[in-house]
Amino acid sequence: MKLSITARCWRRLCLVVPLFLLFALAAFPQTTLTGAVQFSTNSTGAAAGGQVWNTLGGDSYYDLWFALDPAATSPINGPSDADAGISIPLAAGSSYSYYIFGQPNTSFTFNGLNLFFDGNNSTPGISVFGPIDSPAFLPNGSSTLTLGDASVAGSGSIAYGADGVVVVVTGYEWHVPETPPGDVCQAKVFAPGDGADYFGSFSLQVFPEATLAVSQPSGSPETNLTLTGSGFLPTETVGIFAGRIGGSPLGTVPATSSGSFSVTFREAQHPYGPLNFFALGETSQKLGVANFFVTPVLLVSPSSGLPGATITAQGLGFGAAETVSVYWNNPRQLLGTATANSEGSFAGSGALTITIPANASPGLNAVIGIGQTTRATGIGKIEVE
Numbered sequence: 001m002k003l004s005i006t007a008r009c010w011r012r013l014c015l016v017v018p019l020f021l022l023f024a025l026a027a028f029p030q031t032t033l034t035g036a037v038q039f040s041t042n043s044t045g046a047a048a049g050g051q052v053w054n055t056l057g058g059d060s061y062y063d064l065w066f067a068l069d070p071a072a073t074s075p076i077n078g079p080s081d082a083d084a085g086i087s088i089p090l091a092a093g094s095s096y097s098y099y100i101f102g103q104p105n106t107s108f109t110f111n112g113l114n115l116f117f118d119g120n121n122s123t124p125g126i127s128v129f130g131p132i133d134s135p136a137f138l139p140n141g142s143s144t145l146t147l148g149d150a151s152v153a154g155s156g157s158i159a160y161g162a163d164g165v166v167v168v169v170t171g172y173e174w175h176v177p178e179t180p181p182g183d184v185c186q187a188k189v190f191a192p193g194d195g196a197d198y199f200g201s202f203s204l205q206v207f208p209e210a211t212l213a214v215s216q217p218s219g220s221p222e223t224n225l226t227l228t229g230s231g232f233l234p235t236e237t238v239g240i241f242a243g244r245i246g247g248s249p250l251g252t253v254p255a256t257s258s259g260s261f262s263v264t265f266r267e268a269q270h271p272y273g274p275l276n277f278f279a280l281g282e283t284s285q286k287l288g289v290a291n292f293f294v295t296p297v298l299l300v301s302p303s304s305g306l307p308g309a310t311i312t313a314q315g316l317g318f319g320a321a322e323t324v325s326v327y328w329n330n331p332r333q334l335l336g337t338a339t340a341n342s343e344g345s346f347a348g349s350g351a352l353t354i355t356i357p358a359n360a361s362p363g364l365n366a367v368i369g370i371g372q373t374t375r376a377t378g379i380g381k382i383e384v385e
Contacts, residue, residue, distance in 0.1 A: 035116035127154030212288025271344035296378030
C-alpha cells in the first residue's frame with residue numbers, strides 16, 4: 001500500500017483526549033524519569049568543552065536544577081546538592097514541561113541533554129543536542145555522558161519506550177545567562193555563584209505504546225522504505241511522522257481489522273545521523289517508534305561524458321550546513337566544494353558543477369563527497385567515454 005497523503009485537518013496531539021479514553025489511558029503503566037545530564041558538545045553532538053550539569057548530588061559537577069514554573073524561586077530538586085536527584089513519574093496520556101538551570105562558566109556553541117529512566121542512569125534513554133540559544137534539536141548518537149560523567153554512546157533517539165509507554169521529547173533549548181526575562185524563562189541564581197544561571201527547558205509527551213518497524217536500519221534520502229505497525233485499534237487512521245510529532249503528518253494509512261498496517265514511502269531529505277519515524281493512532285493515541293540512520297548519497301548528472309565535460313553533482317544526507325568536498329577518486333583530486341543546507345543537502349540551485357578530469361580513465365569512475373564536519377561519505381559514479 002502506498003502512503004496516502006490527505007488534506008484533512010490532523011487534530012492537535014494529546015491536547016484533547018476523548019473522554020472515553022481517559023480510563024483506558026489510566027490503565028497503562030508508567031515510566032519514571034530518574035536522571036538528566038546537560039553538557040556542552042561539538043557540532044556533531046559529541047561531548048566537548050567540559051561543561052557538565054547533572055541531577056546527581058555528591059559529585060564534583062554542577063547541579064542541574066529543575067523547576068515547574070519559569071518564575072520559580074527554588075528548584076524542585078533542591079536547593080541543596082544532596083537533594084539534586086530526581087524521580088519523576090510519567091504517565092501515558094500526559095505532557096510535562098520542565099525549566100532547567102545550571103551554574104554558569106565559559107561559553108560554548110552546542111549543547112546536549114541525556115535523560116535516564118527507571119533507575120538506569122548509565123544508559124541514556126533519550127539523547128538530544130542542538131545549538132545554544134536555539135529551539136532546534138536533533139537526536140544524538142555521538143559519544144555523550146552518563147549521569148556520572150562517564151563516556152557513553154547517545155541513544156540516537158528522541159523517544160524512550162518501556163513497560164507499555166513511549167516518552168517523546170517535543171521541545172528542548174538551552175541559553176546563556178542573560179537579564180530576565182530571557183528567551184525561555186527568568187534567569188535565576190539557583191546554583192552557588194554570583195551570576196545568573198544558564199537556563200532552558202525541555203518538554204515531554206507520553207503515549208501508550210504500539211509497535212513500529214522500518215524495512216532497513218539506514219539509508220540515504222530518496223530511498224524507498226516500508227514501515228510496518230501493529231497494536232493499533234482496528235481500522236483507525238494512523239499518521240506517519242518523521243523526526244517530530246506534530247503539524248501535518250507525512251501521510252496517513254488505515255489500520256486493518258487487526259490493528260496493523262504496512263506502508264511504503266520515499267525517505268525525505270534529512271541531515272546525516274539518527275532519525276525517528278513515528279506512527280500515531282488518531283483515535284487510540286497509541287504511538288509506535290522506529291529508529292533509522294540517514295546516510296549520504298552523491299547524485300551526478302549526466303552519468304557519463306568525455307574528459308573535460310561538465311557534470312552536476314548533488315548531495316543528500318550530509319551534515320546540516322557543513323562543507324562537503326567532492327573528489328575524483330582515481331587519481332584522487334579535488335573537484336570543488338559545496339555547502340549543505342539545513343537538511344544536509346546541496347541540490348537544485350545549490351548543486352555543484354564539476355569537470356571530468358583530463359586524466360580520467362575510461363570506464364566507470366567514482367566521485368566522492370566527504371563532509372568536512374561529520375566525515376560522512378557519499379559516492380556517485382560516472383562512466384568516462
